[in-house]
Amino acid sequence: MKRRTFLGGAMAVAVFGQGSSAFAQQPPIKIGMSMPQTGGLAGGGKASLLGIEIWRDDVNAKGGLLGRKVELVVYDDKSSASETPAIYAKLVDVDKVDLLFAPYATVPTAPIMPFVKQRGLLLMGNFSFQVNSKVGHDMWFNNAPWGPADSWAASFLDLAQKAGGKNMALLTADQEFAQNLAVTARDVAKKRNIPIVFDQVYPPNTVEFSSIIRALKAAKPDIVYVASYPPDSAGILRAVNEIGIGDSVKIFGGGMVGLQFAAVMSNLGSLLNGVVNYNTWLPEKSMYFDGTKEFFDKYTKRAIEAKVDPLGYYLAPFGYAMGQMIEAAVNSTKSLDQKGIAKYLRENEHKTIVGPIAFSADGERKETATLQAQFRGVKDKDIEQFRSSGKQVILFPDKLKTGELITPFEAARN
Amino acid sequence: MNKRSHSIAFWAGVAVFLIAVLTMTQIVRNEYPFFAGYVILQFIALAVAWSILGGYAGYVNFGTNAFFGVGVYTAVALFKATGAPLMLQIAAGAVVGMTLGFGVGLLTLRMRGIFFSIATIALAIIIETFVMNWRFVGGAAGIQIQRPPVMAPFDSYVKMLFFVQALLAVTAVSIARYIQNSRIGRGLQALRDDELAAECTGVPTLKLKLVACMISGGLISAAGAPAAMYLQYADPSSAFNLSYSVSALAMALIGGTAHWIGPVLGAILLGSTQQLLAVTISSEVNVLVLGIMLVLFVVGAPKGIIGLLRPRYRLRAGGKP
Numbered sequence: 001m002k003r004r005t006f007l008g009g010a011m012a013v014a015v016f017g018q019g020s021s022a023f024a025q026q027p028p029i030k031i032g033m034s035m036p037q038t039g040g041l042a043g044g045g046k047a048s049l050l051g052i053e054i055w056r057d058d059v060n061a062k063g064g065l066l067g068r069k070v071e072l073v074v075y076d077d078k079s080s081a082s083e084t085p086a087i088y089a090k091l092v093d094v095d096k097v098d099l100l101f102a103p104y105a106t107v108p109t110a111p112i113m114p115f116v117k118q119r120g121l122l123l124m125g126n127f128s129f130q131v132n133s134k135v136g137h138d139m140w141f142n143n144a145p146w147g148p149a150d151s152w153a154a155s156f157l158d159l160a161q162k163a164g165g166k167n168m169a170l171l172t173a174d175q176e177f178a179q180n181l182a183v184t185a186r187d188v189a190k191k192r193n194i195p196i197v198f199d200q201v202y203p204p205n206t207v208e209f210s211s212i213i214r215a216l217k218a219a220k221p222d223i224v225y226v227a228s229y230p231p232d233s234a235g236i237l238r239a240v241n242e243i244g245i246g247d248s249v250k251i252f253g254g255g256m257v258g259l260q261f262a263a264v265m266s267n268l269g270s271l272l273n274g275v276v277n278y279n280t281w282l283p284e285k286s287m288y289f290d291g292t293k294e295f296f297d298k299y300t301k302r303a304i305e306a307k308v309d310p311l312g313y314y315l316a317p318f319g320y321a322m323g324q325m326i327e328a329a330v331n332s333t334k335s336l337d338q339k340g341i342a343k344y345l346r347e348n349e350h351k352t353i354v355g356p357i358a359f360s361a362d363g364e365r366k367e368t369a370t371l372q373a374q375f376r377g378v379k380d381k382d383i384e385q386f387r388s389s390g391k392q393v394i395l396f397p398d399k400l401k402t403g404e405l406i407t408p409f410e411a412a413r414n
Numbered sequence: 415m416n417k418r419s420h421s422i423a424f425w426a427g428v429a430v431f432l433i434a435v436l437t438m439t440q441i442v443r444n445e446y447p448f449f450a451g452y453v454i455l456q457f458i459a460l461a462v463a464w465s466i467l468g469g470y471a472g473y474v475n476f477g478t479n480a481f482f483g484v485g486v487y488t489a490v491a492l493f494k495a496t497g498a499p500l501m502l503q504i505a506a507g508a509v510v511g512m513t514l515g516f517g518v519g520l521l522t523l524r525m526r527g528i529f530f531s532i533a534t535i536a537l538a539i540i541i542e543t544f545v546m547n548w549r550f551v552g553g554a555a556g557i558q559i560q561r562p563p564v565m566a567p568f569d570s571y572v573k574m575l576f577f578v579q580a581l582l583a584v585t586a587v588s589i590a591r592y593i594q595n596s597r598i599g600r601g602l603q604a605l606r607d608d609e610l611a612a613e614c615t616g617v618p619t620l621k622l623k624l625v626a627c628m629i630s631g632g633l634i635s636a637a638g639a640p641a642a643m644y645l646q647y648a649d650p651s652s653a654f655n656l657s658y659s660v661s662a663l664a665m666a667l668i669g670g671t672a673h674w675i676g677p678v679l680g681a682i683l684l685g686s687t688q689q690l691l692a693v694t695i696s697s698e699v700n701v702l703v704l705g706i707m708l709v710l711f712v713v714g715a716p717k718g719i720i721g722l723l724r725p726r727y728r729l730r731a732g733g734k735p
Binding site for chain 2: 107
């Protein structure tokens with residue numbers, strides 16, 4: 001990692017030579033984090049890191065923070081929870097970093113929550129899900145657009161009920177994230193008196209879904225809520241394509257991980273059509289804010305060299321936004337005092353390239369900005385098509401909406 | 415040196431080590447060495463415990479992660495249900511690990527060699543699936559744990575865990591050393607070389623295998639039990655991670671399995687290399703470095719470090735690996 005940090009720094013200095021003399025007098029501001037660079041979460045981790053690195057280069061080009069250069073100290077946590085406690089202890093006690101960012105995803109983040117709480121440290125969260133709900137740390141701020149725990153299922157069921165859905169089928173992977181979604185989906189369904197006619201939890205690494213999809217089809221549900229991981233998301237859509245899902249289904253999707261990544265999307269191609277799924281950022285006109293376009297111009301160029309997701313919609317802009325929030329907080333409070341920064345982050349709304357962000361008391365978004373979008377007119381084997389608008393029409397939230405739901409699912413598949 | 419002075423030297427070494435660890439927890443203020451040191455000590459305990467069955471008896475157990483995860487989740491379940499203190503969690507982990515070891519020991523009645531190894535992998539998957547569906551301990555989503563206040567004379571929980579793990583490592587080493595020098599060790603060596611011949615000459619093979627499985631399993635689970643408090647979080651995919659099996663096996667093989675010091679050396683070498691690489695190279699390259707190290711040792715030093723250091727162990731380690 002040191003080499004990359006060095007190269008990034010060298011590039012910034014070379015391009016923006018005038019800034020370097022000012023940096024020379026003061027030590028850099030160090031931001032420490034672990035990031036999954038090997039293991040199951042590495043694909044997302046690397047894209048997220050690239051977003052953060054682009055922010056670092058931008059902020060250094062502007063003269064750094066408080067006139068000091070920003071430096072990232074990054075270690076690989078191998079996507080594992082057992083690596084992060086030692087890494088964060090080193091970041092804090094040995095490297096003496098000034099600020100901490102969390103690694104991408106819930107599992108590597110969970111073990112460091114009690115640590116930062118005990119030490120009274122600010123932690124900027126990176127796409128973990130409800131990791132602070134039991135710890136209750138008041139200096140935690142998650143960059144992900146999730147919002148309140150039940151908003152995910154609630155927004156999908158809103159769309160489904162508007163389309164006339166009266167009963168639901170649940171298909172979920174037996175893994176951490178999917179089970180979190182399933183629990184909230186069952187709760188919301190119960191509150192709204194939506195009967196669950198099919199509730200199947202399948203083991204991770206399932207590849208063959210035809211029998212499950214047949215059983216699901218036989219239950220004749222109106223709403224099909226799927227919470228799955230990348231390999232199974234592909235398997236489920238293939239099985240649906242072969243067997244069909246029946247005319248009763250008004251809406252299909254919800255929490256399928258993988259359909260946000262360029263490789264999976266181009267691989268599935270037209271099988272995606274009609275699926276309504278969550279997302280975080282999409283190239284629709286309502287999603288462009290100050291600096292969004294410039295960010296993606298830089299990302300697209302650097303993604304090739306860094307060998308990460310060529311689209312980078314899902315994580316990278318939020319890594320950049322995390323930096324932007326820190327930048328605003330440090331510049332406003334004119335200090336690196338973590339309590340002051342936390343107070344600023346809690347009390348203000350922050351302008352970022354992914355839109356305005358405001359936090360509630362638990363450090364999650366006040367309002368959900370998790371998109372529900374429907375795939376339309378997707379062709380096979382073409383990554384570039386996903387760069388144009390209209391391929392994933394935003395249905396939720398209302399203020400970002402760019403179209404209406406096409407229903408039933410079978411009609412939307414064509 | 416005769417046997418008696420060997421013993422005196424060993425116990426003196428143990429005492430010096432434990433005093434050094436305790437002093438370190440009182441003097442050093444920076445917490446990082448304890449976080450990293452804990453992991454290395456944990457691997458010493460795992461590698462030594464593994465080699466009791468895998469090295470002395472020659473039954474290659476790929477299910478270290480099953481025993482480790484059982485230790486973790488025994489501690490989690492006990493802590494959540496009763497708020498039991500750390501020592502009780504470890505003791506319970508050891509008991510459950512021994513019970514599981516007894517079951518695995520019975521497997522050896524019918525399975526040997528590669529079939530035994532595959533059965534132990536299956537065991538890990540079965541237990542992981544069970545834990546994934548056990549909502550009380552968090553199921554697939556994992557569970558966050560709040561540590562209780564730390565006990566005197568330690569000023570931080572991690573320092574205490576470091577000392578506790580040092581005790582566990584010393585326990586594992588002492589037991590391994592005892593077994594190696596006792597009738598049990600000689601019996602295990604005999605059954606490793608030729609189980610049928612050993613049985614014919616009156617070695618109680620089943621009894622020995624059960625004892626080895628139970629001790630090995632109990633020690634691995636005991637070493638895993640404090641991990642719940644170390645991470646303050648437990649999830650099935652981390653607790654039952656196959657890397658525990660691979661690391662324990664690799665450490666024992668790199669160090670050499672003919673003598674208790676082998677796995678200790680292997681664990682120190684590989685464990686500290688892993689910790690060091692994680693914070694220096696920190697990318698895909700560190701996985702590659704470990705891979706190359708393993709290949710080099712398998713090719714260049716099939717009897718491990720102790721085989722290189724003291725040629726006489728090559729003779730004693732003869733027979734099947």
